[in-house]
Amino acid sequence: MIRFEGVSRRYGDRAVVDRVTLEVPTGSICVLLGESGSGKSTLMRMVNRLVEPSAGRVLVSGRDVAQAEPEALRRGIGYVIQSVGLFPHWRVAENIATVPRLLGWAPERAAARVDELLALVGLEPERFRARFPHELSGGQAQRVGLARALAADPPLLLMDEPFSALDPGTRRDLQAELRRIHASTGKTILFVTHDVEEALALADHLAVLEEGRLAAHGRPARVLEDGSDRSVRRLFGEESLAFHRLGTLPAARLARDEDAEDGLPVLPAAASLKQALMLMLEQGADRLAVPAEAGFPGGTLHWADLVRAA
Ligand SMILES: Nc1ncnc2c1ncn2[C@@H]1O[C@H](COP(=O)(O)OP(=O)(O)OP(=O)(O)O)[C@@H](O)[C@H]1O
Helix, strand or coil, X not given: CEEEEEEEEEECCEEEEEEXXXXXXXXXXXXXXXXXXXXXXXXXXXXXXXXXXXXXXEEECCEEHHHCCHHHHHHCEEEEECCCCCCCCCCHHHHHCHHHHHCXXXXXXXXXXXXXXXXXXXXXXHHHCCCCHHHCCHHHHHHHHHHHXXXXXXXXXXXXXXXXXXXXXXXXXXXXXXXXXXHHHXXXXXXXXXXXXXXXXXXCEEEEEECCEEEEEECHHHHCCCCCCHHHHHHHCHHHHHHHHHHCCECHHHCXXXXXXXXXCECCCCCEHHHHHXXXXXXXXXXXXXXXXXXXXXXXXXXXXXXXXX
């Protein structure tokens, strides 16, 4: 869906993005992770031509974006940023319908789409469609920003630290919401963050940037494997790397094929080994019952097996 081919961006004699080659598979959530100033936003903004590469090229669905007219390109790509950027004097419905109006949709069609999207992002249409941005909390405004980006149903969404200004609880809610929306819409999403927990909560594919270079990329479990790159260890923290790695591994795979005794705490379906560890600690249990799920027969997860996998 998106292909960065040897892309660089220089300011003066400094390359803030340095020869990055990366492919973002169609339908995946790819997270660009790196410290502040590592070049994440610059790389992302080359996709919708807010930044032009000094070298290399960016392809979207096989087409070089340099050949596209910038306004038309941007109408086909949803873009969500930290400061949301809602128009303050427009009601929520008008904000969400920005791109449909530019595309000349009939008012009834745009209104129906607004209500559909408000429901999708977890806001009751009757309560929210006529509000002004200053009548929203930060989390609600960010949901409206997401609805606006989805309005014309673009296949691709760019999200630049969209949840960074929110409190931790709201942030986790919106991460879960985004995963749910992704599962139901199949969009390709490129997501920038410097938060490792957020990256692991969202990523199908993780790309780690360090000083403009791509230090590591792939499925999160692979990026966090033993002996991973120095910048990966630095970002995730030497002492917590094993803990984060457990978050990338499904617990069901390690369950022993034995009937769980009555009374053992039960692990939710699709839980990671990190969730299993947390449940063991919370419940003071060294074994958990694991229900059968897609491809795995279920059984009992033992503390010793979990520790060995870390
Ligand atoms: N227009 C510009 N002119 C000069 N330098 C720039 C320009 N835009 C970005 N930079 C520099 O490029 C580097 C990378 O910036 P970028 O915003 O891509 O980083 P980032 O990883 O997204 O950081 P953050 O997480 O802080 O947003 C920074 O050192 C920044 O100062």
